[in-house]
Amino acid sequence: MEVNPNLAATAWTLIPIAITIICVFLTRRILLSLFVGIIAAAFMSANFIVFDTVMLVERTMTGIIFSDGQTALFSVFSRWYLSIIIFLLGLGVVTSTVVLTGGARAFVNAVASKVKSRKGVQFITVIIGVVLMIDDYFNAMVNGNIAKTVSAKHNLSRARSSYIVDSIAAPICIVAPVSSWAVAIMGNMGTTYESIGQYGRNVFLDFLRMIPYQFYVFAAIGLVIVTICVDFNMFSMRKYERAINEEGKDIAAEESDVGLIVGETSTKGTIWDFWIPIICLALATIATMLVTGWQSADPTEIYEGGFLYAILDNMSLSMSLLMGGIAALVSSMYIALRHVNKGEVTKQQYWKAIVAGLKSMVNPIAILVLSWTISTLIGHLEVGDWVAEILYASGIYGGFIPFIMFISAALLAFAIGTSWGTFAIVLPIAGAVVSTTGNMHLLLPAMAAVLSGAVFGDHASPISDTTVLSSAGTSCKVLAHFESQLPYAILAAILTAIGFLFFGLSGTVIVGYLAFAVALAITVVCFIFIKKRRGAAY
Numbered sequence: 001m002e003v004n005p006n007l008a009a010t011a012w013t014l015i016p017i018a019i020t021i022i023c024v025f026l027t028r029r030i031l032l033s034l035f036v037g038i039i040a041a042a043f044m045s046a047n048f049i050v051f052d053t054v055m056l057v058e059r060t061m062t063g064i065i066f067s068d069g070q071t072a073l074f075s076v077f078s079r080w081y082l083s084i085i086i087f088l089l090g091l092g093v094v095t096s097t098v099v100l101t102g103g104a105r106a107f108v109n110a111v112a113s114k115v116k117s118r119k120g121v122q123f124i125t126v127i128i129g130v131v132l133m134i135d136d137y138f139n140a141m142v143n144g145n146i147a148k149t150v151s152a153k154h155n156l157s158r159a160r161s162s163y164i165v166d167s168i169a170a171p172i173c174i175v176a177p178v179s180s181w182a183v184a185i186m187g188n189m190g191t192t193y194e195s196i197g198q199y200g201r202n203v204f205l206d207f208l209r210m211i212p213y214q215f216y217v218f219a220a221i222g223l224v225i226v227t228i229c230v231d232f233n234m235f236s237m238r239k240y241e242r243a244i245n246e247e248g249k250d251i252a253a254e255e256s257d258v259g260l261i262v263g264e265t266s267t268k269g270t271i272w273d274f275w276i277p278i279i280c281l282a283l284a285t286i287a288t289m290l291v292t293g294w295q296s297a298d299p300t301e302i303y304e305g306g307f308l309y310a311i312l313d314n315m316s317l318s319m320s321l322l323m324g325g326i327a328a329l330v331s332s333m334y335i336a337l338r339h340v341n342k343g344e345v346t347k348q349q350y351w352k353a354i355v356a357g358l359k360s361m362v363n364p365i366a367i368l369v370l371s372w373t374i375s376t377l378i379g380h381l382e383v384g385d386w387v388a389e390i391l392y393a394s395g396i397y398g399g400f401i402p403f404i405m406f407i408s409a410a411l412l413a414f415a416i417g418t419s420w421g422t423f424a425i426v427l428p429i430a431g432a433v434v435s436t437t438g439n440m441h442l443l444l445p446a447m448a449a450v451l452s453g454a455v456f457g458d459h460a461s462p463i464s465d466t467t468v469l470s471s472a473g474t475s476c477k478v479l480a481h482f483e484s485q486l487p488y489a490i491l492a493a494i495l496t497a498i499g500f501l502f503f504g505l506s507g508t509v510i511v512g513y514l515a516f517a518v519a520l521a522i523t524v525v526c527f528i529f530i531k532k533r534r535g536a537a538y
Contacts, residue, residue, distance in 0.1 A: 013381040016041035016374070017412075017425060024416040030465075031363070034370040034421060041377035060373050083322040084183045084368070088361045090328030091180055094277045095138045096357030097332040100349060101339050102269020108146050110271055118154040121147065122164055122228045126221070129168030133176035134278060136466055137360075139169040144473020151474075152250065158476035159240040159252035159484040160233070166470035166485060167224045167492075170419065170455050171217040178285050181419075182207060183321055184368055185451065188423045191372055192431040192447070195379035204289075204317045206444060212509055213402070213445045215499035215516060216452035219492040220459070222520055227488070232527040237484040252480035254471070268344050273335055280331035285324030292316040332357075364420070371424030379428050387429055388436035398439040399504035402449035405430045406500050409450040410493060413457020417464040422454035445503065452496055459489040495519050 020037030046052035132139040147161035173181035186203045293311030413422040430446040471481040503512030
């Protein structure tokens with residue numbers, strides 16, 4: 001649809017984004033806010049004609065969900081988006097059934113029995129956070145319950161546990177190829193590529209290629225490890241740690257205990273009830289990648305580029321996600337059914353858990369669909385082209401684009417409290433900026449900067465779902481978690497900004513990491529110096 005030339009690629013195109021942000025602040029409801037932003041963007045794209053606005057919204061949404069017919073099996077629905085949705089539904093069922101079968105309880109108890117020290121509690125939380133990389137919600141709830149179970153025994157405050165859980169969950173998910181975040185990110189990458197005419201690019205390979213540019217991942221996780229080793233606590237965190245160690249009272253703990261292990265569950269669950277569905281999901285996804293890549297790869301390509309590269313370049317990611325989601329659904333339902341047959345849980349509990357798992361993914365799926373819609377409409381308005389023109393007119397060096405995208409995504413994510421919504425809005429802008437300014441070699445670094453900024457803003461925002469969920473997992477007060485984590489998140493963002501800044505100045509990611517490493521080393525020295533001056537344990 002042609003947009004009014006007086007509106008396209010002008011400052012007016014920022015209005016839908018501004019309306020979305022304002023709506024989030026006023027309502028604290030991300031779905032409503034995204035929908036309002038969609039209506040505003042469609043209204044402008046349709047030249048302020050109400051009927052055309054409704055038609056444009058309907059056409060955009062159905063264009064995302066329905067296909068022109070890729071195969072006989074997927075002649076109605078778009079295989080790419082349908083695969084993402086089925087993958088997420090599979091994760092939801094896995095999350096609910098591992099609780100029902102008692103697998104989650106067995107896993108929590110098994111880990112808790114191995115922890116023998118205060119530092120051990122924190123390091124095991126980091127390790128489990130990395131292992132449970134398939135979904136940040138699942139990660140936060142399971143890992144949060146483990147941390148909560150063992151923290152009190154070793155005088156570790158809930159605020160400290162929540163910080164570690166939250167700082168591992170989302171960052172590890174944006175670099176994990178098989179995770180709910182990965183499929184959401186790759187979905188938005190596909191939309192971005194279409195908006196700038198980059199057809200045929202392998203989004204999975206590009207996702208892997210972006211990992212070295214994810215400075216915030218290494219900053220957030222690196223700071224967690226440093227603070228554990230040095231045992232350094234800043235500002236509010238010091239208050240909460242001092243209270244539990246000197247007064248024996250965890251003032252950050254939520255009195256109304258909430259978490260993953262709630263309701264009636266099987267008492268006969270084993271660790272395998274927890275791991276088998278996750279293993280089936282990962283194996284099915286990876287195996288399908290290998291099979292579809294091998295079937296489609298040309299022998300010449302295998303010879304010249306290598307077997308692994310040829311497979312990754314030719315695999316069917318949509319089919320891989322589809323098979324992974326189905327494997328997760330089937331395996332988790334089968335394991336839960338075994339507990340039903342043994343009389344350990346009832347059929348009512350079984351179906352209630354299945355439905356609860358499916359329902360748990362309704363909100364993320366709705367956010368994704370609205371995100372894909374608003375990103376498409378923002379592309380119509382050419383917001384990215386306008387930003388590119390501003391950067392070009394101001395004479396800003398092109399290498400600073402990733403740095404600018406990081407700051408922009410961080411501010412937006414902090415304002416609206418969602419990483420996924422930020423991906424949808426800023427990724428197309430980043431794509432348009434690098435395309436319009438002729439800096440296509442910065443496409444992946446710019447998109448990685450958006451992801452880093454989105455995760456930081458999500459960490460720093462008091463209205464973020466991951467902030468709330470990490471607090472719930474560890475039974476920590478939301479305000480206590482927010483105020484104690486904020487200084488660490490800001491420090492990680494500063495380290496990240498230094499990395500992107502020096503990368504932009506040099507054009508080499510190695511120089512970016514050297515500057516990042518020097519800044520981190522200075523931070524460690526400062527931590528040690530301050531702690532020695534305090535002359536106190538906490």
